[in-house]
Amino acid sequence: MEDDVCVRFLQWLLPRLRMRYPGFRKVRKQVCKRIQRHIKQLKLTDAKEYQHYLQTHPDEWLIVDKLCRVTISRFYRDKVVLEHISKEVLPVLAQAAVTSGETIIRGWSAGCAAGEEAYSLVLMWDRLVSNYFPELDIQVIATDIDPVMLGHAISACYTYSSIKALPEEWIDIAFSQQEDVFCLDSRLRNKVTFNEQDIRQSLPTNVFHIIFCRNLAFTYFDNSLQLEVLENIRDCLVDGGALIIGGHESLPGGYSGFCQWPGQRAIFQKL
Numbered sequence: 001m002e003d004d005v006c007v008r009f010l011q012w013l014l015p016r017l018r019m020r021y022p023g024f025r026k027v028r029k030q031v032c033k034r035i036q037r038h039i040k041q042l043k044l045t046d047a048k049e050y051q052h053y054l055q056t057h058p059d060e061w062l063i064v065d066k067l068c069r070v071t072i073s074r075f076y077r078d079k080v081v082l083e084h085i086s087k088e089v090l091p092v093l094a095q096a097a098v099t100s101g102e103t104i105i106r107g108w109s110a111g112c113a114a115g116e117e118a119y120s121l122v123l124m125w126d127r128l129v130s131n132y133f134p135e136l137d138i139q140v141i142a143t144d145i146d147p148v149m150l151g152h153a154i155s156a157c158y159t160y161s162s163i164k165a166l167p168e169e170w171i172d173i174a175f176s177q178q179e180d181v182f183c184l185d186s187r188l189r190n191k192v193t194f195n196e197q198d199i200r201q202s203l204p205t206n207v208f209h210i211i212f213c214r215n216l217a218f219t220y221f222d223n224s225l226q227l228e229v230l231e232n233i234r235d236c237l238v239d240g241g242a243l244i245i246g247g248h249e250s251l252p253g254g255y256s257g258f259c260q261w262p263g264q265r266a267i268f269q270k271l
């Protein structure tokens, strides 16, 4: 598919899925490649015909929604933000939890891909924070719409390129290498529970101290859907809890109920 055709097609399609084209600008080639392959499988000639096909086949919207998913992730993504979390955010949340008599710090990774973000949180807690709070443990719920990604997440085995941003010492301590694959230690793996969930339709039932929602809602969803998701996220946070968004993301226009965490534009605190 030519680039200008791809851009025009996505600009037509995405608002109908409650998504926004600017979020897809950088990844449009991979998304259009997938859509083009699908158009071929349907024995249609081009994007124009597919547009018509979508208008006459209501079930096709679920398929095209799936074709628009982007699943790239890696351990310790946005390292500077994560370092700030382990130094400035987790200790504050942990102290508040201890003061109110809790024994677990609860985290949620929304749109967890293959578990890289959820396991990074557990590693940060284990390596940098847990010693100061021996009375606390961490439990993380990680959700994603894609069952294939969740299968990978549960296996917790990765290539070096996925984990290379982690401090070398953590890799040596927390992973065992089997040929060219690195598998996370079961003690840490067991601190994360994975569930299949569409963030547009359902949420975990727990209340969390920290929620990661990065490179999903605040990149790809349109403003009104972002606001809906943000409101739901807010309901899932304890008062004073932290929301982490992607390093290149911002909260939707018209949001309320959060303030910026001092020193980091990707971290917000529930008011």
Ligand SMILES: C[S@@+](CC[C@H](N)C(=O)[O-])C[C@H]1O[C@@H](n2cnc3c(N)ncnc32)[C@H](O)[C@@H]1O
Pocket (backbone or CB within 6 Å): 069, 070, 071, 072, 073, 074, 077, 110, 111, 112, 113, 114, 116, 117, 143, 144, 145, 146, 149, 197, 198, 199, 200, 213, 214, 215, 216, 246
């Ligand atoms: C780009 S990855 C981001 C992974 C991780 N949060 C990060 O920042 O590295 C987006 C993930 O969101 C998932 N996803 C897409 N739409 C979703 C939805 N409606 N509900 C839940 N997960 C979704 C995708 O399957 C993918 O694994």
